[in-house]
Amino acid sequence: MKTLFKNISALKWLAAYLLGFIFISFYSCDNSPSNQTNSAYLGGEIVNPTSEYIVLQKNGKILDSIRLDDRNRFSYRIDSVQQGIYSFGHRPEIQHFYISPGDSLLIRANTLAFDESLHFSGTGEAENNFITEMFLLDEANADLLLSFYKTSPSEFLKQTDSIKRNRLEHLERLKVKKKFSPEFVTLAEKIINYESYDLKERYIYLISKYYTEYQQKLPDNFYEYRKNVVFNDTSLQETAAYKRFIENYLTNKSLELCKRTHKDHEECFDRANTKNILNRIKMVGDLIKIPSLKNHFLLKLGAKGIVLARSREDIKVILEALRKNGFPEDQVKDMEQLGTIQLAYLPGTEIKDVPLINTKEEFVPFLNIVDKPTIIFLWSIYKDGHQEDHKLIQELRRKYPEINFVGINLDIDETTAWKIAVQKYNYNKDFEYQLGQTQINKRFFQYYLNKLLFLDDAGKVVIGDAFINSPEFESRILEFLNR
Structure with missing residues (x-):
């Protein structure tokens, strides 16, 4: 049985290698120096596709739609590529990848298990497989947190520090073996740091809600990491770890504000409460200056506020808050469509003319x-x-x-x-x-x-x-x- 698994693994590796070789060889015909210097190639295969396209994005902006061929493969040249994080979407999934000028990167994914099946090959594969590995480990930590948030702050810090240390050591080994660029190493270190910050933010929320006695046991320097936070880091704006940290930070800061001004602390934990959502919208307006990142959070909070609105007035104040905090007017109009749907969910509404x-x-x-x-x-x-x-x-x-x-x-x-x-x-x-x-x-x-x-x-x-x-x-x- 072990031999069988080894043979299957070898065949999968060989298939990925050959596909990557064909892809890279195909594009090697274009030997223009300017293309080799300023461009990068992206291609691959989507198994069990859910649409005919791949959508390429950078910093929240759509760069192009790439059609799959009759074998569910795609290929694309990114001109004037900027070194850093890009994303590709294949409805309903979205995934990030790292690319540099001159790279020829091949992506393969199966929509039935998108994140787990995601595989990179070609130039730049080591960096991207490392980022994917970190992402999956971070997802696993979300489940792990449910088991160890009940531990004391000292034990929690011991475990989270160990997780961070192991990842940094893993990065240190790989940067030599895979010859990672200094720019990528810096980015990877930032991602690892924000994953650790995010674990702490989630721990703060959980003990605040379920184990308040642990709040009194937090060491004096527990919140020191917040001094290192940069809310407008353009190199991180596409990454899941950074966005998740900011989202959980906003939740905790809103909770702290609510507790100072509201007698009923239980209501402060209601993330659907319109006042709490309005507080977070204002904080986004104050803290986030990168337009695409700011719009990401305003869209998310605005949509949540409207979908959970309990009255017309709730919908109205959410829309006003979005405008006041710099949400683009065309996107506010989109939120008005969402508000129209929400009106049908308000008690007392008569549903008739739905086709x-x-x-x-x-x-x-x-x-x-x-x-x-x-x-x-x-x-x-x-x-x-x-x-x-x-x-x-x-x-x-x-x-x-x-x-x-x-x-x-x-x-x-x-x-x-x-x-x-x-x-x-x-x-x-x-x-x-x-x-x-x-x-x-x-x-x-x-x-x-x-x-x-x-x-x-x-x-x-x-x-x-x-x-x-x-x-x-x-x-x-x-x-x-x-x-």
């Missing part, structure tokens, strides 16, 4: 699907977890036959793909519909993929703030039935 399509591709009036108390759940073929969601809904259908559980697919204009998914996963066609054409851009519906609508038999919203992945989901159903 639906059944699996026979017939248009169905919305009120035709509401002949008794109804719970609407939204899903997309591109969102991981829709099979688990449907399994849960099927169990609830058996448990609560007095309620209609209706699935509405949000992949507008992709009726064939939706019908194939319904058939493939054996979803109940009697309760499956697709949203028809609307004046709202379909990309805004992605924010509602976990949100539920509880309607009475007249189509009026009773509950609009429940989520399918919430542990309170079933208690909300009982609340709905006993109203």
